Amino acid sequence: MKTSRVLKVAFKGLGRNKLRSFLMMIGVVIGIAAVTMIVSVGIGAQNRVLERVKKFGLESLMLRAGAGREMGRPTSGQPVTTLTLEDATALKQEIRAIADIAPFVVKGQAEVIYQDKSTTTGIFGVTPSWASVWNWDAKEGEFISDEDIAGLNRVCVLGPTVRKELFGDANPIGEQLRVGSVQFEIVGVSREKGTSPAGGDMDNRVFIPLSTMMRRIANVDYISSVKILLATAEDMDKTVASIQSLLRERHQLAPGTPDDFTITTPTEVTKMAEKVSGTFNIFLVLVAGISLLAGGVVVANIMLISVNERRKEIGLRKAVGAQRKDIMLQFLYEATAVTMTGGVIGVVLGTIGAKILEAFTQMPTSISWQSVALGVVLSSAVGIVAGLQPAKRAAALQPIEAMRT
Amino acid sequence: MNNHVIQAANLTKIYSKGGKGEVYAVHDVSLEIRKGEYVAIMGASGSGKSTLMNILGCLDKPTSGSLKLDGVEVSTLTDEELATVRNRKIGFVFQSFNLLARTNALENVELPLIYSDRSDITRLAREALASVGLADRVHHNPGELSGGQQQRVAIARALVTDPEIIFADEPTGNLDSKSSLEIMALFQQLNEKGRTIVLVTHEADISEHARRIIKIADGKIISDELNQQPRVAEQEMSALVSKEVSNENK
Numbered sequence: 001m002k003t004s005r006v007l008k009v010a011f012k013g014l015g016r017n018k019l020r021s022f023l024m025m026i027g028v029v030i031g032i033a034a035v036t037m038i039v040s041v042g043i044g045a046q047n048r049v050l051e052r053v054k055k056f057g058l059e060s061l062m063l064r065a066g067a068g069r070e071m072g073r074p075t076s077g078q079p080v081t082t083l084t085l086e087d088a089t090a091l092k093q094e095i096r097a098i099a100d101i102a103p104f105v106v107k108g109q110a111e112v113i114y115q116d117k118s119t120t121t122g123i124f125g126v127t128p129s130w131a132s133v134w135n136w137d138a139k140e141g142e143f144i145s146d147e148d149i150a151g152l153n154r155v156c157v158l159g160p161t162v163r164k165e166l167f168g169d170a171n172p173i174g175e176q177l178r179v180g181s182v183q184f185e186i187v188g189v190s191r192e193k194g195t196s197p198a199g200g201d202m203d204n205r206v207f208i209p210l211s212t213m214m215r216r217i218a219n220v221d222y223i224s225s226v227k228i229l230l231a232t233a234e235d236m237d238k239t240v241a242s243i244q245s246l247l248r249e250r251h252q253l254a255p256g257t258p259d260d261f262t263i264t265t266p267t268e269v270t271k272m273a274e275k276v277s278g279t280f281n282i283f284l285v286l287v288a289g290i291s292l293l294a295g296g297v298v299v300a301n302i303m304l305i306s307v308n309e310r311r312k313e314i315g316l317r318k319a320v321g322a323q324r325k326d327i328m329l330q331f332l333y334e335a336t337a338v339t340m341t342g343g344v345i346g347v348v349l350g351t352i353g354a355k356i357l358e359a360f361t362q363m364p365t366s367i368s369w370q371s372v373a374l375g376v377v378l379s380s381a382v383g384i385v386a387g388l389q390p391a392k393r394a395a396a397l398q399p400i401e402a403m404r405t
Numbered sequence: 406m407n408n409h410v411i412q413a414a415n416l417t418k419i420y421s422k423g424g425k426g427e428v429y430a431v432h433d434v435s436l437e438i439r440k441g442e443y444v445a446i447m448g449a450s451g452s453g454k455s456t457l458m459n460i461l462g463c464l465d466k467p468t469s470g471s472l473k474l475d476g477v478e479v480s481t482l483t484d485e486e487l488a489t490v491r492n493r494k495i496g497f498v499f500q501s502f503n504l505l506a507r508t509n510a511l512e513n514v515e516l517p518l519i520y521s522d523r524s525d526i527t528r529l530a531r532e533a534l535a536s537v538g539l540a541d542r543v544h545h546n547p548g549e550l551s552g553g554q555q556q557r558v559a560i561a562r563a564l565v566t567d568p569e570i571i572f573a574d575e576p577t578g579n580l581d582s583k584s585s586l587e588i589m590a591l592f593q594q595l596n597e598k599g600r601t602i603v604l605v606t607h608e609a610d611i612s613e614h615a616r617r618i619i620k621i622a623d624g625k626i627i628s629d630e631l632n633q634q635p636r637v638a639e640q641e642m643s644a645l646v647s648k649e650v651s652n653e654n655k
Contacts, residue, residue, distance in 0.1 A: 016507045316503045320517035321492020
């Protein structure tokens with residue numbers, strides 16, 4: 001008895017009762033589609049975290065004014081005034097592991113006007129080091145220069161989105177842009193950065209000199225954040241500790257009082273994102289598992305009914321010489337073939353579903369060979385588990401008794 | 406060389422009757438069947454003839470006694486070994502045909518070969534169908550065939566493994582008289598070519614086609630005689646046809 005023959009018998013058996021096969025399949029299709037979607041959303045989220053860390057830089061730290069701040073979360077309430085430009089300069093001078101710093105001040109949601117057009121954007125007061133620390137220089141024209149900082153020049157660099165909104169395909173360099181009541185000369189257009197890990201448009205920004213920002217726009221003597229570029233990713237904990245102690249000393253914080261600043265490391269970024277998606281993932285996996293279980297129960301049920309209905313067939317097969325294991329395999333193959341087919345359909349539907357989900361929610365998804373393999377393996381497992389008991393029952397039938405019914 | 410296909414000695418099959426004693430479905434039966442014989446086992450319903458056939462056909466095991474099939478003792482074999490014996494040495498024809506629905510004649514005939522180690526199953530199945538006169542019906546499903554044709558497919562299925570012996574359990578029970586005669590004619594042809602056939606029936610005129618008639622009652626053999634002048638199914642068929650013709654002419 002060759003396996004290929006039993007396999008053929010199993011497929012013919014399924015073909016002979018298409019409705020039954022379809023009903024068995026549908027639960028598995030739903031279950032596997034759910035698993036595929038969830039895995040792709042999970043992997044998508046994971047990729048987003050990696051991307052976030054990569055964009056941020058593995059050798060970078062973010063220092064923010066205020067305690068307990070998290071990345072990607074908008075500032076709320078009173079502005080924190082504790083972090084100064086002098087702090088940033090001191091860090092660079094005194095801590096050797098720090099290669100460069102990019103202090104900046106952000107004014108979110110500001111209106112910028114060009115002639116009769118206007119758009120809402122984020123204004124970033126930055127130093128020339130921004131370009132190298134963030135790897136974010138000008139694509140056209142020039143970035144903010146040291147002279148701009150020294151002279152409190154009213155110059156700006158547009159993000160590609162702002163440029164497109166206000167100028168379309170026209171050349172913006174040399175034109176005048178108004179921020180509030182202050183006129184700026186456009187000197188450059190920044191490099192495309194795409195969507196931020198938090199989902200915001202990183203190209204919808206206008207960069208101006210930090211000094212101009214502090215004196216003429218925001219009228220502040222403090223800064224929002226400093227991005228710190230380290231010479232190496234090694235000993236990051238040590239570097240973080242020395243930054244912390246230096247700032248505490250400069251801010252004259254008594255022992256026991258909490259920091260009035262927040263340092264975010266790439267590891268913390270990763271952890272944070274995992275914490276958020278972790279609970280969500282467990283819940284989703286549970287839901288997928290339950291639907292798959294329900295699919296398995298349906299398969300087991302219909303297989304049992306099928307075995308009962310086909311007692312005569314089983315009896316005949318045994319009468320003409322089928323061994324116990326031939327019958328056992330026939331029904332196991334039937335169950336597994338149904339669930340595997342359901343699995344493949346489920347993977348396809350799940351992929352489509354994930355793409356639809358992505359389109360509607362902007363939640364990143366990723367279809368990988370892992371999710372396809374998981375779908376196929378899980379669906380076969382469901383088939384084997386669900387088919388085992390019915391197959392055993394079929395194999396145990398005695399030919400004359402089975403044929404008598 | 407062993408000339409006996411079946412050598413049964415003191416076969417007994419007892420069914421317990423749920424605490425109310427026991428029933429002897431087959432009671433101390435001994436018989437021998439030689440190669441090339443055409444034997445009818447005849448008895449009323451409940452006489453034990455079907456149980457006897459099931460035991461002789463290795464579908465059932467005797468409670469006691471010995472059974473040699475083609476010289477090999479089979480009463481002590483396991484279920485799996487019996488399945489192999491049935492596959493290689495025995496062909497079955499059933500009253501209700503027992504063909505797989507929605508499966509064409511060819512695939513129905515291939516069924517026993519699927520469980521054998523033969524590789525040329527389609528060729529063998531086509532030959533078997535041709536030998537029962539259904540070469541032009543190989544791709545028909547049972548639903549598209551007449552009762553007589555369905556039973557011929559079943560006979561082809563029994564023949565396809567070239568078995569030592571064919572057991573036919575009431576093969577004409579579901580057929581009209583003309584189809585019955587066709588089937589009986591086919592069995593006679595097969596027997597003339599040397600096929601060993603055991604026919605189980607409760608109808609005396611069907612049993613009279615065989616060359617030896619064993620009568621069973623209450624699980625015991627009550628007579629075992631050679632039939633000196635078997636009915637010839639082909640003659641009966643032509644008689645039936647001429648009768649129909651003369652009826653129409655009246």
